[in-house]
Amino acid sequence: KAGVTQTPRYLIKTRGQQVTLSCSPISGHRSVSWYQQTPGQGLQFLFEYFSETQRNKGNFPGRFSGRQFSNSRSEMNVSTLELGDSALYLCASSLGHHSGANVLTFGAGSRLTVL
Amino acid sequence: EDQVTQSPEALRLQEGESSSLNCSYTVSGLRGLFWYRQDPGKGPEFLFTLYSAGEEKEKERLKATLTKKESFLHITAPKPEDSATYLCAGWVDTGRRALTFGSGTRLQVQP
Numbered sequence: 582k583a584g585v586t587q588t589p590r591y592l593i594k595t596r597g598q599q600v601t602l603s604c605s606p607i608s609g610h611r612s613v614s615w616y617q618q619t620p621g622q623g624l625q626f627l628f629e630y631f632s633e634t635q636r637n638k639g640n641f642p643g644r645f646s647g648r649q650f651s652n653s654r655s656e657m658n659v660s661t662l663e664l665g666d667s668a669l670y671l672c673a674s675s676l677g678h679h680s681g682a683n684v685l686t687f688g689a690g691s692r693l694t695v696l
Numbered sequence: 697e698d699q700v701t702q703s704p705e706a707l708r709l710q711e712g713e714s715s716s717l718n719c720s721y722t723v724s725g726l727r728g729l730f731w732y733r734q735d736p737g738k739g740p741e742f743l744f745t746l747y748s749a750g751e752e753k754e755k756e757r758l759k760a761t762l763t764k765k766e767s768f769l770h771i772t773a774p775k776p777e778d779s780a781t782y783l784c785a786g787w788v789d790t791g792r793r794a795l796t797f798g799s800g801t802r803l804q805v806q807p
Contacts, residue, residue, distance in 0.1 A: 624740075626795065639794060685795070
């Protein structure tokens with residue numbers, strides 16, 4: 582059974598550019614959540630999508646956005662990149678809506694470096 | 697503000713030397729306490745979920761326990777392959793419905 586697939590795994594951008602990251606959840610999983618991981622802040626919640634609708638959003642500026650397609654695949658976009666956006670971006674999927682009852686399965690992440 | 701604090705930040709053990717990792721939380725309305733393991737270059741891998749004080753779960757050399765204020769991850773007779781960062785996370789069913797992660801404990805088990 583294929584796991585959560587994230588692409589690209591590594592990318593380098595410069596300040597002011599924008600980036601799109603992709604996530605393919607486990608087959609049958611309808612919820613996709615995104616987390617940002619940095620050495621200083623740890624794992625922080627970005628947003629969750631379920632059935633193509635954003636269900637929940639963390640405390641990140643509007644430069645961070647996402648969407649989910651009918652096949653549950655999700656993308657997140659960061660516009661006007663800043664140096665502080667350098668991080669590992671993790672996608673996680675779960676069967677049902679993100680809750681204490683549903684286990685998140687994480688992908689390997691997309692490591693973004695902003696120069 | 698909901699907070700999850702893990703200690704120690706880093707831990708070095710000799711193979712076979714048992715120890716415990718701590719996760720304390722100051723969240724109201726905690727509905728679940730999750731433990732994950734993260735290896736370098738990989739995403740977190742689910743280990744356990746605990747829902748109520750007094751609950752315990754075991755998997756191989758790992759046992760997780762939960763009280764009203766903290767959780768412990770006990771590692772019995774660890775092996776080098778247990779080396780990883782262990783993350784705990786709390787789930788609160790009100791307000792922002794997301795996991796609040798601690799900063800993790802980096803465990804190194806030396807042969």
